[in-house]
Amino acid sequence: MVYTRRFDFPAWGWRSAFEEMDRMKKDMNRLFGSLTGRYSPASGSGVFPMLNLTEDKDRYYVRAELPGVSPEALEIHVTGKNLSIAGERKISAENAKYHRREREAGKFSRIIGLPGNVDGDKIEARLTDGLLTVIIPKAEAEKPRQIQVK
Amino acid sequence: MATETQELQVREKQEVKPTAEPTKPGLMFTPAVDIFETDREITLLADIPGVKVRDLNIDLKESVLTLSGDVAPFEGADEQDILVEYEVGRYFRQFTIPEVIDQSKIDANLRDGVLRLTLPKLEKAAPRKIAVKTA
Incomplete structure (x- = not known):
């Protein structure tokens, strides 16, 4: 199953x-x-940001690495089973001589379909140390239920 | 500015193979960096998402700057993977700094997964303007 x-x-x-x-x-x-x-x-x-999705009994966890993105610059929406993450990463240009420029700035948006129904009211998003974690409780019907054997 | 409206592209994390055999298992990645220089200082910005201050090591020895950061595991014990697009591991990168750095004034700042390292040049290495007098 x-x-x-x-x-x-x-x-x-x-x-x-x-x-x-x-x-x-x-x-x-x-x-x-x-x-x-x-x-x-x-x-x-191949769409930024790369996402990892995990689940436990009650929740889905969507994680992304977004260093240098401020929480205000992030927009997260849930519509049905779809989670959308959009935002912008800004890097201010320095008035100096650049030796290396590997970090990139720009806008991003991505939609990911979750495997099951979710409880859209209780979604929680956290951004710590450049890691975004979106915790999405599963809908009651999706949670595994233990059946007591009599 | 044109660069600000462009779409961010996916860039895979660059894995590094350590030259010495590591004592700890796990993957190692090269963080993306910006390095720029003014007359007074060299500044280095590195993307190290997931590294906390206590897990970050910055070391400057004989003009070799070493950055290494551990990422503490953050997944719950009974979480199961459904989709894995990126992998998590330590960050490691070394640079040779040609300038003489004033070690006592090095400043490191970690915010939102970005390290900002300021390496001030020693006073005598800073260019001094020499006034040319006319006779």
Whole structure:
């Protein structure tokens, strides 16, 4: 039952069985990307920000690394089963001689479909140390229920 | 400004293979940095999301600057992965600093996952303007 649900999301890897294959795929993509000079998104949807989604009995957890993004610059919405995260990362230009410039600024927006129904009223989002955590309680009907055997 | 309206692109975290064998298991990543220099100081900005102040080590020894940061595990014990797009691990990066740095005035500031490191140059290394007198 768990597996059929997960097969609805073919692009999603899950750590236990396919981690190693994902890593190989990533390495191959990186290799071919560098040969052809064309960037190919290695994992996921290729849309910023990259997200990790986990669940426990009662909640889903969506996490993203957003260093340097202030909470005011983030907009998070939930519509039905879809969670949207949008925002902007600003980097002020310094009046100095740059030696390296690897950090990037810009706008982003991404929508992710959650695997089950959620309780939209009790969603909590936290941004600490550049890590965004959105905690989404599952709808009552989605929670596993233990059946007492008499 | 044109750069501010552009869309952010996904950039995969760059994994590093340590030169020495690590004692701790786990992945290691290279943080993205900006480095810029004025007459007085060199400033380094590094993206190290998830690193707390107590887990961050900055070391300047014989003109080699070493940044390393541990990310404390933040997932609950019974959480199960559904989708994994990025991996979490330590951050590590080294730089050679050619200038003479005034070690006593180094300033480090960690905010929202971004480290701002200010390395002031030693006074004598700062350029001094020499007035040219006309005879």
